[in-house]
Amino acid sequence: MSATPLDTLRAGAATLGVALSDTQGEQLLAYGTLMLKWNKVYNLTAVRDPAGVMTHHLLDSLAAVAPLQREWAGKGRLLDVGSGGGLPGVVIAIMRPDIEVSCLDAVAKKAAFVQQVAAELELPNLRGLHARVESLAGSYEVISSRAFASLPDFFNGSVHLLAPGGVWLAMKGKVPTDELAALPAGVAVFHVEQLTVPGLDAERCIVWARKEAA
Template sequence: MAAEFTAPPPEWGLELSGEQLEKLSLYAAGLREMSGRLNLVSPSDLAAIEVRHITDSLAGAALLRRLLPGGGTVLDAGSGAGFPGVPLAIALPGLDFTFCDSSLRRFQFLTWITARLGLRNARALHARLGQWKGPLYSAVVQRAMGQLENILPQCLNIMSPGGYFLAWQTTAQVAAYRPEVDAALIAAGGKKTEEARYSLPGEKEERHILVFVRKG
């Protein structure tokens, strides 16, 4: 039996049902079951996976729900082990998610975990962002993919005009925000609209979600 998942802090504005909490617990169990053979998460992170990865992913749920009140499609760019896409898909059943990764083994895990959790609003996709030929999305989310100036053009390119890009960032990453980011943003036809700040349970360090929009 999977360990019980603890709901995020109430100030995040995210209420989860018992079924959703159970799916988050099953997701954590699936990660622990498969991580060793597929190298999904570092061994040092496995013990704290619920807070460090799953709860951190959920920090953007209320924000994404506000940005897309009428529903929409969301691409998790470079989903890896499913962060932040899988927790967000569990928390936001009114949105349709695609978990995209260029690694075949990670794509296979994402396909497996999507089926295991019974996520009807999600699918896995094996593709590279730099060679994108698919549909445009209402929003793109990414967590720990690399330098923003390299990611922004690719992510904005697969968003519909008026679509949103949400980037999870640590305080150190925000402090290292460079002029190259603004240059890449302007060249790609986007602009930064807001920045959400939060802290994980048991931690004092402030974390950030930067929100960018593709101009129409």
């Protein structure tokens, strides 16, 4: 008997140190289906097939879940900057109902899509926000991004939003040596974590940072 999408997702998640409940597995798959269904309307992703969504979006975003649990034990608010169709924010919201996740994008219809996902999947801890990060106000304990901007631009653009004691979580491809050498003053990278995503033949890493103590 061939593996179902839920089997594949669950096995990949287990490799990443994440245990999926049935509900979480179904919500993740439903999110992938919504992304493909509405892609033409919202222009969400270059990935066009369920297998690609599984590896490039669901499993790749799930790769941030165990590191987040380890690096930041608190509860609170997470801002996913340049979230597009909600990556990795929606996946984190599904896996961490104890965290309030805001997916921010400068394009209104992408934020509207995340609002639609929150309603259809009944995720009260998820919302889509439409704004440019530089002009947003607020305070967040975790600020994440994936495929958003260079590290200096990410940190400079969101530093006013990081709560005291908060952390940045930047999902990148290859370890961005040049960007790490050009960090803004006052930003301290404390961990560069290389990742292996099941089914994805690409280098991936997370750069963790916080504000330097004054």
